[in-house]
Amino acid sequence: MNPDDDDVGHSRSGVSRRTVLGSTGAVAVAGSLLATATAADAAVAPDAVGAPVVTVRVKVNGELRTVQVDPRVTLLDTLRERLGLHGTKKGCDRGQCGACTVHVDGRRVLSCLTLAATTDGREVTTIEGLARGDRLHPMQQAFVERDGLQCGFCTPGQIMSAVGMVQEGKASSDEEIRERMSGNICRCSCYPRIVDAIKDAQKVMR
């Protein structure tokens, strides 16, 4: 996180967090349960009537979205259950597999450990926001060409993580790629082809 995140939030969304949350940042308490994830997900199912709701204005893949969320709900569940973006996958839901990797303000993070309420004023990019129209992102293209997947479940997370990794600085060896991508587990063990794809993509990425 950098110190001028707040400015990003203000200028791009045009909304001050203060006006949304009030001067102390205390949330409004609504009478109904507006925003919870699926009932099947016990971890976020509400257990108190009248749970507080937070208004979140967040740019997702370039588009400003406003959602009201229970402060317990993760960014992952918000993307999948509220915004209809199912590309981001839920593997472990515990920060251990990397399947849920997205970018927040340009940095790769785990959406399963990010509370949606903390993304107000931020910019989120998911796998759906990577291509430019019909043109795949170089990392997507490389995963296709190198066949960097089998079942594909980990792939959106692998690609988002790989793009973030290259943006942090290109890797100079296979070993370095493996180390810096170690937060993304692939049950099908496609690792050699994933490394090949990243090597291809980082040649053409800026």
Add this chain to the structure above:
Amino acid sequence: MRAYSFTQPRSVAEAVAHGGAGTAFLAGGTTLVDLMKLNVMTPDQVVDINRLPLHGITLDRDGLHIAALERMSDVAADRTVRRDYPMIAQALQLSASGQLRNMASIGGNLLQRTRCGYFRDVTTACNKREPGSGCSALAGINRIHAILGTSDDCVATHPSDLAVALVALETVVHLATAQGARTVPLDAFYTLPGTTPHVENVLRPGELITGISVPRSPWAAHSLYLKIRDRQSYEFALASAAVALDVHRGIIRQARIAAGGVGTKPWRLTSVERALAGRPANADTFESAVGNAADGARPLTHNAFKPALLRRTLIRALITLQERG
């Protein structure tokens, strides 16, 4: 997950005004959100501190100052840290994953909770989670557990890599409450489990970590962090060593040594430091100096390998550091 109220203050004064028993500050959330999902942490109030102006990595005459909300990845990549305090950058780089390091803060890192599987599982007895319920690890699976500083009530390790490097370098931690600010040496900040393993440090309810300071020293720039684990990356330490040496004309003037993965808190090894001082910096010295490193260890059913692993890890760290010159 239990319901909680949620606030996003913008100043330290506002944040600590909210603080008290039942309050959890939210930084990166990589410990807190995980443990709230497991119902291991059940705060009434979550205070998101990410709007606070606790940023900055600065070097001055006194040493290195890192504000609490700096992220692990940014500190690891900082040129000053890498040049003047390499073991801090290495300890961070060897922690967690790229995504987690982008999220996790320095303050939160120091307060991460143990990875003892029973602590994370609310269906089992655990004195740390539920005082008086018993310790499932004592007679259970305890391979990753501690051998130093343990008690009959808890044998869990403190899992932070960063804290091991910081304790070796005599770091102090800056704290704030509504009543005022104070500074505590990190080594004294952490407490032993004793009969109260649910108490892990001297932090008061609602007290905020605002930052840390690492003093200047002749040894910090000549330092190394070595981490031994079950897989090569994205894993906690079975044993780790933070070693710093001030060597002049081949003779060790002073040493600073701490170990991770073996203690109930980051484990400073002053006996090894004393055994190194004044001796030639070579393998023979290292070998004999670490002889007593595991004195007082209480191995458990599955971790009897740890005293030897600790000694070998320390020797390898010292030799590697010396070879790097």
